[in-house]
Amino acid sequence: MLWACILLPQLALDSVLRRLPDPQRPLALVTGPAHLRSLYAVNASAAEAGLSPGMRLSAAHALLADVATVEHDALAEARWHRFLAAWAYRHSSLVSAQWPGCVVLEARASFQLLGPWPRFEARLREELTALGFAHRIALAPTPRAARVLAGLRDGMAVTSAPAMREILAKVPVRRAALPDGAGERLHRMGVRDLRALRALPRDSLRRRFGLELLSHVDRLYGEADDPLDCYAPPDHFDSRVELGYEVEHHPPLLFPLRRLIGDLCTYLSIRDGGVQRFVLRLEHEGRVQEGAHTDVEVGLLAAEREPARLFELTRNRLERVSIPKPVVAMRLLARELPPFVPASRDLFDARAQQTLPWPQLRERLRARLGDEAVYRVAPAGDPRPERAWRRDDGRPAIEPVLPPRPAWLLPHPVPLRGHGLRIVSGPERLESGWWDGEDARRDYYVLETAQGQRAWVFAPVGEREGWMLHGWFA
Structure with missing residues (x-):
């Protein structure tokens, strides 16, 4: 396996800057009790003015009176950490966010789909930049080694275990992510790098620092399994x-x-x-x-x-x-969140930039005019022509099998007068509406006029005069 570590050096700050229209304005995250406020993080423009994390808020205002301040929200920082783990899940099925301020993912399995590591890395950086998060990325055979290398130098990529062990041997103990502050304690004892640490007796290290230190070093070098808390995306x-x-x-x-x-x-x-x-x-x-x-x-x-x-x-x-x-x-x-089926497109789309597919136009009209203003028309089960259609709301309905109907149906029937009318077909008897007070008893015919037009007309039942025009055929 090859593990990529995405280190997020200013996650809390970026989660605030990305929602501001002007992220270049001096900004500082503040924390602490009301009587002892201090700076948790500052952006680049605030740092140029002399502000730094850990500084008292009163001293910061003395240096830069117009600095904008935002309360540091640890819960929001954790929420954005999970969001970036979810983002990384689109690139790999093995993602972990168990360590604060970083996300690790297994990368080798994605090379066949996303290309070799340089192309894969460029894609990760491009998407992180678009999301608005500063980052450092490194690649190594173990997740802990990738985490350590990302803190040492951005862009490091080690693909073999011997090369990884050679590089790790020179890593200072204070930058090896050792648990419980063991790195600082070892440095004060004169142990400067991991090579010197691994040369010490394991029993002595276990008695002084506990098993957690030895376990961390073994997993760092890949000499022991490193079970990670893998991320699973939520369902909403x-x-x-x-x-x-x-x-x-x-x-x-x-x-x-x-x-x-x-x-x-x-x-x-x-x-x-x-x-x-x-x-x-x-x-x-x-x-x-x-x-x-x-x-x-x-x-x-x-x-x-x-x-x-x-x-x-x-x-x-x-x-x-x-x-x-x-x-x-x-x-x-x-x-x-239903499944998504991408719309099919032709291989040679003609002037696609000047066309708008019907689904997009439909949704845009519904958004502008309202949900009830745009709808489809579907056949209804009523044989009366004026009631033979309905708004299609997606519910199943019985569609009657009827003879051909005219494309142009008049809003209200009007008398049809003229000479040379010829009956083409009919009659088609319609008797309906007795239950709603609009009883209709008609005989429908298709007539051809002297000009060759075809009209859809009806007459009282059993009669062939007093034609009422109800529509025209194309």
Whole structure:
């Protein structure tokens, strides 16, 4: 096996920056009690101004008065860690997020599908950059070795066990991810690298540091099995974005909406599925349980997972909803995730950039005009022509077998007068409607006029005069 480790050096910070329209503005995550606030992480522009993690918040304001601050949310950081594990699951069936700040995945099995490691690595970096997460990537025969190498140098790739052992021997103990701070303690004792550590008696190391250290080193070198807590994707999608400010109009909501839709489509590609119904929840000040939210329901006629299409449909529905109170957060919930079947396309599509497939046009019209404004027409079980069709709502119905009907049916029958009328076919007797007060007893004929037109007419039962025109055949 070959394991790739994706190290996320600023996961908590990136999870905040990716939802901001201007991520270059100085920003710091703060933590600690109210009387002793300190900086947890800072972005590049804040670091250039002299701010650094661990600094007191008062000192940070003294250096940079206009720095934006956001409370560090450990639960949100863990949630984004799981999201990136879900993203990695689309590239490998063996993914683990058991170590904080990194994701490891088995890569060798994916080479046949995604190409050799340089191409695979480039794809991982491209997608992580699009998602908005800084990263370091390394490849090694064991997951722990990949984790250590990613911390040493970005882009390292070791594919053989002898080469891995040679590189690991020179790794400083303080950077070998040893458990319980053992690396710092060993460094103070004069043990500088893993070669010196492995030269020490194992019994002495076990008595002083415990079995966990020896187990870690054995698994690091691949001398013992390393069972990982493998990731399994959930069966629903639930993501929330806090805006950090109050929004009273639709345009400022579009940027976080695009991020939420992109995350949803990433999740759908992981499951190789689509979404047919989801809810965009606009949260206002107050408790959600007390109704301080506005739900925008998005329903599609078929499963979809194209980001641009889902964003366009959701934006159209969002713009039709009035915002009663300022919005402070957005949440996207999707529980109906049916299988997704990609639409078939011709090999030589003519001017595809100027055409819009019917499913896309249908969903766009429903989003703009409303669900009831766009529908299909299907035959009904009533033989009366004016009641012989219905709105197709997807429910099965009995479709009667009838003789040919005209393509142009008049809204109301009108008298047909003229000379040279010739009966082509008929009569077709219709007797129906006695149960709803609109009893109809008619004999229908197909007539040909002197000009060669074919008309669909009826007369009272048993008569051949007083024709009433009901439609024209093409």
